[in-house]
Each structure stands twice: as structure tokens, then as C-alpha cells.
Amino acid sequence: MTRSVYVTGIDRGDGRQVIELGVMELLTRQVDRVGVFRPLVHDGPDRLFDLLRARYRLSQDPETGYGMYYxxxxxxxxERGTDELVTRVVDRFHRVARDYEVVLVLGTDFADTQLPDELALNARLANEFGASVIPVVGGRKQPADAVRAETRNAYRAYEALGCQVLAMVANRVAPADRAEIAERLEARLPVPCYVLPDEPALAAPTVAQITHALGGKVVLGDHAGLARDALDFVFGGAMLPNFLNALTPGCLVVTPGDRADLVVGALAAHSAGTPPIAGVLLTLDERPGDEVLTLASRLAPGTPVVSVAGGSFPTAGELFALEGKLNAATPRKAETALGLFERYVDTADLLERMAVARSGRVTPMMFEHELLERARANRRRVVLPEGTEERVLRAADVLLRRDVCDLTLLGDVDVLRKKAADLGIDLSKTQLIDPQTSELRSRFAEKYAKLRAHKGVSVELAYDVVADVNYFGTLMVHEGLADGMVSGSVHSTAATIRPAFEIIKTKPDAKIVSSVFFMLLADRVLVYGDCAVNPDPDAVQLADIAVQSAATAEKFGVDPRIAMLSYSTGSSGTGADVDKVRDATELVRAGRPDLLVEGPIQYDAAVEPSVAATKLPGSEVAGQATVLIFPDLNTGNNTYKAVQRSAGAVAVGPVLQGLNKPVNDLSRGALVQDIVQTVAITAIQAQGVNL
Structure with a gap:
């Protein structure tokens, strides 16, 4: 029978979308096929279903995702009673459930539904679905004692109606009351109660949402600017000096369109980062002249300037009534929501209580989720030398919102802050260092000169060398000021890893530094080595690469079954290249008899069971290899790129192995998600290093 989890509430405004998103995150860590079902929906698009479908790559047809319209x-x-209503909705649910391992049910929203006793209806549907229930109670602007009482009452109500209550959630409570509410409820409820504080960034509408709601016209700005959260509203009417003192980080400036001084002043303040603003809203359907708009666009490129027809007073009324919404167009809010959920919910305990059996295979999404979870569980600091690169800043934004690790960004601090402000990224929790002016530069110069004295490096020369961001970042790792480093989005592989070879050096048990790619295919995760570092390893080096790659695979949840690849399978071929692979295979077997290894073997025989049955029947590796070791860089690099482009695989890496401390290289075409994953991998690698 399909397992299902029913997230419901007791009233509107509980912000339960955060909980629904968080539960979906947990379910997709465990199983491959997760369905979504909402018993009742309003007319129009379902924004949360669209978000879940986009974020978790669901193939589910939206038409199957609901029971009926309200x-x-x-x-x-x-006309026909509750029994008939329930019967029809249950029938629709089972049509969906038969196709999925688990179904997330999104309870009714208690808003304009015209349904009597909606709580009882949710409870009955949950029971008919055979679903466990997670009720959510909204605590926004409620005193602590009222939140506690309402949460206990909600538990009693669902429990009395026969529901299996997994846990209770009190959401959007005052941050100052969170700890007390959690402590009191823990003592009064027989199930866990997770208490989440109100998060202003989730309630804040984006500039795009404000523009849409007010029927505004975008005068200046880009997509990234429109995605900024409006955390506050500052209404311009005062003289410029007083107005500037009133600005707050993330505020939306609302001013009549003829106040060019306030428009320019606000954008100049944003450009200087004192403070960064969300944008400017011009009222009265007026806008400054072209010369002022040209200056504005140069002061703060991308920052939105929007014009609306109404005056300041009616516009204010509309603004204060708006609230941010989670949807597919607000991915940064989704990251914030998940970060909040993961900080205040015991996710391991909740998963255990849901009792969702893990799928037998590791899917790409499970692998990605596992990376973030493991990195978060034992926090490390990762230094990113390319701090002024936009993709790196956007990746930092995701990592910070998800609370994955601590970060240090290198670069000109003024440039960093300006770029972050233009992108609407909050770096207040991030360490920013300019290697050119840092007080660490002299210390690092002395250290580097000592390490490279045998090469004739003086302190004076070292002082220039360590100003390079990659050398500076590597020295931070070496000196224990950071636990790992990720670079390469705009630097070559050589520029990224050369400092590591010189400063961090190889582990005592590693013969060489090598690399792997995690290849996230549609139905599995494979490990490819070495596709990035060693051009033509000999048999001893190839065996070392295989052993290191198996260890890396195992560390990241991939059961290692090693295929030593060649153009020949078994004893069918001869020649120097085949002999090298055969010798390397024997070295692995002799040195690590605990590892499953096969070689020489062709790629098709390594991964396809039907081919393996013909070419190597009875092999424990053939047809089910997970770690594929290529004989040389030419073969490995071309193969990983061919699979990446032709099979639509996601290639995570290269992940370096064999160094004393983790330093990882990025492709110069790395996407934001690639950087996020590589940073998470680096943080996990650092968890196993004695620093």
C-alpha cells in the first residue's frame, strides 16, 4: 500500500507551505517516485504544486494532482452529503497513489471554501487515505500562551477523530517566544512538536509580486532585481539627508515620481551598500526625466524602478496588505523556507516517524539532498576565492539560506558588497577578505616562503604570490582558517590546484592526487575516475586511483564496485594498454582484497547486465559497476563529457582526492547548482580531516 503523509491545519494564514515543502524535501531524499495530491483546489493554477513539480522534477500530470474544485x-x-464528497475524493486519490511509492497530501486551505467543519473533513480524508497527519498551527502575532493552547487543542482534535498524528508544528511564532513554546509543548504533547519562528523574508513580497499586484510598469531593472524581497517600506517625503537616514536594508523606497533627488539618493546609497535596497516604487504615474533615469541605471544596474498610477497613501494601503508567496517564480524564498525547516525540525526523527522505506537505488535527487544534509550536520568553513563572480555569489546565497556551511569570500570587499547588493544577496553572515589588504598577507608570505625555500622563494616574492586569491585561499586551508576551498569558475584547473600541490600536498598513503566525477544519471549515480588530472597513469598509479575512487564513492553513499576500463574485456585482448589495466587490477586485488574489482572490462560490459551476462558471466562487478576507472585522461575526459551531453547526466566535480585537506576545482562553465554541490562535497570531505 502506498504510504502517504497529510499536512493540514486548523485555520488560514499558518504558512504551512514551508512545512509542505520541507516534508517533500525529506520524502524525495528517501524515494524516487513521490506523488502530490491536494483533495480540493481553487480555480486557477496551484502555485505550490507548480513549485514542487519544478523543484523536484516531478513528471506527474497536474490534472491528476487534485480531487475536485472547492x-x-x-x-x-x-446536495448529496459529505459521504459522497469523500468517496469521490478518495477515488481520485487512489488513482494517483497506485503510481507512486509515497504521496504527499496538501490539506485544504481554510480560505473561502464554503465547507462546514473543514478540520473534520481533513481528518476523515486522512483516515480514508491511510495517511499519517502533520497538523500545522499558525502563531503569527499570537501570544505564547495562545499558541501553546491552540497547538494542544489541534492535537486533541485530530487525535480524537482517529488520525495518526506524526508530529505537531507551531509555525510563524514570535522569535523571542520560540524556545519557551517548544519547551512547554514538549512536556505536554505525546508527539514531537516543532516550533518555527516567523521569518520576515518569507512574508515579504518580491518586487515582481508587488509590481503585478499594483499593476505597475517596470521602468528600470532586470529579472534578478525584481526577484528581491521587499523587507520594509520607506516612504519618501523628507529632505534627502533625513530620507537617507531612514533607509533600511532590503527596503522598497516609495516616492512620488517627481522626487528625482530621492530616487538618485536611494540608488546611490544602494550602490555604496549603505544600505542595499530592494528597489524604488514611483507613485502618481510620474517618472523622472531621461537624464535622471540614465544616471539611475548607471548607479545601480539591475535595481528595479517601478511606476504605479496611485498616490502614496492608497499605494501604502495595498502594500501593507501584500504578503510574499512561495511559487515556482521565487526559488530564493524556497531556499529560505527549506533552511528554516531544516534548522528547527528534527528531520532525522521525522523521517523515522514517517517510516518511509528508502529506495534500493541512489537517484540523483537523493544524492543531491544527501550532500546538503551531511554538510549541514557537521558544519565546516569553505573559502571561495572567486567571491566577485556572480555565479559564486548566487551559490553562496543558496548555501547561506540552506544553512549548509560557513563561507569566506575573497576579493575586493567594496566590489563584493556592491555586486551582492545588486543581486539582492545578504552577506552579513559571510566572512569577506581582500587578500591585497588583509593583515593575514604578511603571515601567509612568511609561511609560503618557508614552505618553498627549497625553490628559492623569498619573503618579498612570497608577499606578491600570496595576494593571488587561490594561493591566499589555499593558505587559509593550510593554516586551519578554513576547512576546504572551491575555485575554478573563472580560473584554470592548473591555477586552482597548483597552490594545493605546493602547500597542502598529498596524503601519506596516496601515491598521486587524482579526481572523480559523480555522474548523476536518470536512474543511478556513477563515479568516474580520473577524468581531470592525470594524463597517462601507469599501472601503480591507476591502481591508486581506483582505491581512492572507491573510498570517495563509499564516503558519499555509493557502494563501490570497480570496473577497470579498457577496449578489451577479460582475457580477450592483448597489448600494452590492456596489460596496464590488467596489472592495475591485480594490484588492487592484492592491496585491497575487500574491494570488488573487475578488469580489464569494456564500458558496456561494466554497466549493462545483458552484455555482462555474455562477456563476463558470474562476475560480481560486470553489469553493475558503480566506480569506473578510465585508463587515461583522453578517454576519461571525453567519455564523461559525452555522457553528460548525450545522456543528459549531471556531472558533479571534478572532486580531488589524495590531498591532505580538501581543495576542489570547478568547470569554468559551472552552473550555480554545480557550485553548491561542490561546496557541499568539500565540506563533507573536510569532516573527515583532522584539522
């Missing part, structure tokens, strides 16, 4: 349900219940 208007239909109200009419059916009035």
Missing part, C-alpha cells in the same frame, strides 16, 4: 465540493456536499 465550488464543486461545496455543491456536492450540500
Amino acid at each position: 465550488r464543486e465540493a461545496a455543491a456536492l456536499q450540500a
Whole structure:
């Protein structure tokens, strides 16, 4: 029978979308096929379903994701009773459930539904679905004692109606009350109660949402600027000096369109980062002249300037009534929501209580989720030398919102802050260092000169060398000021890893430094080595690469079954290249008899069971290899790129192995998600290093 989890509430405004998103995150860590079902929906698009479908790559047809419309349900219940309504919704649910390992059910929203006793309806549907229930109670602007009482009452209500309550959630409570509410409820409830504080960034509408709601016209700005959260509203009417003192980080400036001085002043303040603003909203359907707009666009490129027809007073009324919404167009809010969920919910305990059996295979999404979870569980600091690169800043934004690790960004601090402000990224929790002016530069110069004295490096020369961001970052790792480093989005592989060879050096048990790529295919994760570092390893080096790659695979949850690849399988071929692979295979078997290894073997025989049955029947590796070792860089690099482009695989890496401390290289075409994953991998690698 399909396992299902029903997230519901007791009233509107509980912000339960955060919980629904968080539960979906947990479920997709465990199983490959997760369905989504909402018993009743309003007319129009379902923004949360669209978000879940996009974020978790669901193939589910939206038409299967709901039972019926509220208007239909109200009419059916009035005419034929609740039993008929429940029967029809349950029938629709089971049509969906048969196709999935687990179904997340999104309870009714208690908003304009015209349904009597909606709590009881949710409870009955959960029971009919055979679903466990997670009720959510909204605590925004409520005193602590009221939140506690309402949460206990909600538990009693669902429990009395026969529901299996997995856990209770009190959401959007005052941050100052969170700890007390959690402590009191823990003592009064027989199930866990997770208490989440109100998060202003989630309630804040984006500039795009404000523009849409007010029927505004975008005068200046780009997509990234429109995605900024408006955390506050500052209404311009004062003289410029007083106005500037009133600005707050992330505020939306609201001013009549003829106040060019306030427009320019606000954008100049944003450009200087004192403070960064969300944008400017011009009222009265007026806008400054072209010369002022040209200056504005140069002062703060990308920062939105929006014009609306209404005056300041009616516009204020509309603004204060708006609230941010999670949807597919607000991915940064989703990251914030997940970060909040993962900080205040015991995810391991909740997963255990849901009792969702893990799928037998590791899917790409499971692998990605596992990376972030493991990095978060034992925090490390990762230094990013390319701090002024936009992709790196966007990756830092995701990592910070998800609370994955601590970060240090290198670069000109003024440039860093300006670029972050233009992108709407908050770096207040990030360490920013300029190697050119840092007080660490002299210390690092002395250290580097000592390490490279045998090469004739003086302190004076070292002082220039360590100003390079990659050398500076590597020395931070060497000196224990950071636990790992990730670079390469704009630097060559040589520029990234040469400092590591010179400063961090190889582990005592590693013969060489090598690399692997995690290849995230549609139905599995494979480990490819070495596709990035060693051009033509000999048999001893190839065996070392295989052993290191198996250890890396195992560290990241991939059961290592090693295929030593060649153009020949078994004893069918001869020649120097085949002999090298054969010798390397024997070295692995002799040195690590605990590892499953096969070689020489062709790629098709390594991964395809039907081919393996013909070429190497009875092999424990053939047809089910997970770690594929290429004989040389030419073969490995071309193969990983061919698989990446032709099979639509996601290639995570290269992940370096064999160094004393983790330093990892990025492709210069790395996407934001690639950087996020590589940083998480680096943080996990650092967890196993004695620093």
C-alpha cells in the first residue's frame, strides 16, 4: 500500500507551505517516485504544486494532482452529503497513489471554501487515505500562551477523530517566544512538536509580486532585481539627508515620481551598500526625466524602478496588505523556507516517524539532498576565492539560506558588497577578505616562503604570490582558517590546484592526487575516475586511483564496485594498454582484497547486465559497476563529457582526492547548482580531516 503523509491545519494564514515543502524535501531524499495530491483546489493554477513539480522534477500530470474544485465540493456536499464528497475524493486519490511509492497530501486551505467543519473533513480524508497527519498551527502575532493552547487543542482534535498524528508544528511564532513554546509543548504533547519562528523574508513580497499586484510598469531593472524581497517600506517625503537616514536594508523606497533627488539618493546609497535596497516604487504615474533615469541605471544596474498610477497613501494601503508567496517564480524564498525547516525540525526523527522505506537505488535527487544534509550536520568553513563572480555569489546565497556551511569570500570587499547588493544577496553572515589588504598577507608570505625555500622563494616574492586569491585561499586551508576551498569558475584547473600541490600536498598513503566525477544519471549515480588530472597513469598509479575512487564513492553513499576500463574485456585482448589495466587490477586485488574489482572490462560490459551476462558471466562487478576507472585522461575526459551531453547526466566535480585537506576545482562553465554541490562535497570531505 502506498504510504502517504497529510499536512493540514486548523485555520488560514499558518504558512504551512514551508512545512509542505520541507516534508517533500525529506520524502524525495528517501524515494524516487513521490506523488502530490491536494483533495480540493481553487480555480486557477496551484502555485505550490507548480513549485514542487519544478523543484523536484516531478513528471506527474497536474490534472491528476487534485480531487475536485472547492465550488464543486461545496455543491456536492450540500446536495448529496459529505459521504459522497469523500468517496469521490478518495477515488481520485487512489488513482494517483497506485503510481507512486509515497504521496504527499496538501490539506485544504481554510480560505473561502464554503465547507462546514473543514478540520473534520481533513481528518476523515486522512483516515480514508491511510495517511499519517502533520497538523500545522499558525502563531503569527499570537501570544505564547495562545499558541501553546491552540497547538494542544489541534492535537486533541485530530487525535480524537482517529488520525495518526506524526508530529505537531507551531509555525510563524514570535522569535523571542520560540524556545519557551517548544519547551512547554514538549512536556505536554505525546508527539514531537516543532516550533518555527516567523521569518520576515518569507512574508515579504518580491518586487515582481508587488509590481503585478499594483499593476505597475517596470521602468528600470532586470529579472534578478525584481526577484528581491521587499523587507520594509520607506516612504519618501523628507529632505534627502533625513530620507537617507531612514533607509533600511532590503527596503522598497516609495516616492512620488517627481522626487528625482530621492530616487538618485536611494540608488546611490544602494550602490555604496549603505544600505542595499530592494528597489524604488514611483507613485502618481510620474517618472523622472531621461537624464535622471540614465544616471539611475548607471548607479545601480539591475535595481528595479517601478511606476504605479496611485498616490502614496492608497499605494501604502495595498502594500501593507501584500504578503510574499512561495511559487515556482521565487526559488530564493524556497531556499529560505527549506533552511528554516531544516534548522528547527528534527528531520532525522521525522523521517523515522514517517517510516518511509528508502529506495534500493541512489537517484540523483537523493544524492543531491544527501550532500546538503551531511554538510549541514557537521558544519565546516569553505573559502571561495572567486567571491566577485556572480555565479559564486548566487551559490553562496543558496548555501547561506540552506544553512549548509560557513563561507569566506575573497576579493575586493567594496566590489563584493556592491555586486551582492545588486543581486539582492545578504552577506552579513559571510566572512569577506581582500587578500591585497588583509593583515593575514604578511603571515601567509612568511609561511609560503618557508614552505618553498627549497625553490628559492623569498619573503618579498612570497608577499606578491600570496595576494593571488587561490594561493591566499589555499593558505587559509593550510593554516586551519578554513576547512576546504572551491575555485575554478573563472580560473584554470592548473591555477586552482597548483597552490594545493605546493602547500597542502598529498596524503601519506596516496601515491598521486587524482579526481572523480559523480555522474548523476536518470536512474543511478556513477563515479568516474580520473577524468581531470592525470594524463597517462601507469599501472601503480591507476591502481591508486581506483582505491581512492572507491573510498570517495563509499564516503558519499555509493557502494563501490570497480570496473577497470579498457577496449578489451577479460582475457580477450592483448597489448600494452590492456596489460596496464590488467596489472592495475591485480594490484588492487592484492592491496585491497575487500574491494570488488573487475578488469580489464569494456564500458558496456561494466554497466549493462545483458552484455555482462555474455562477456563476463558470474562476475560480481560486470553489469553493475558503480566506480569506473578510465585508463587515461583522453578517454576519461571525453567519455564523461559525452555522457553528460548525450545522456543528459549531471556531472558533479571534478572532486580531488589524495590531498591532505580538501581543495576542489570547478568547470569554468559551472552552473550555480554545480557550485553548491561542490561546496557541499568539500565540506563533507573536510569532516573527515583532522584539522
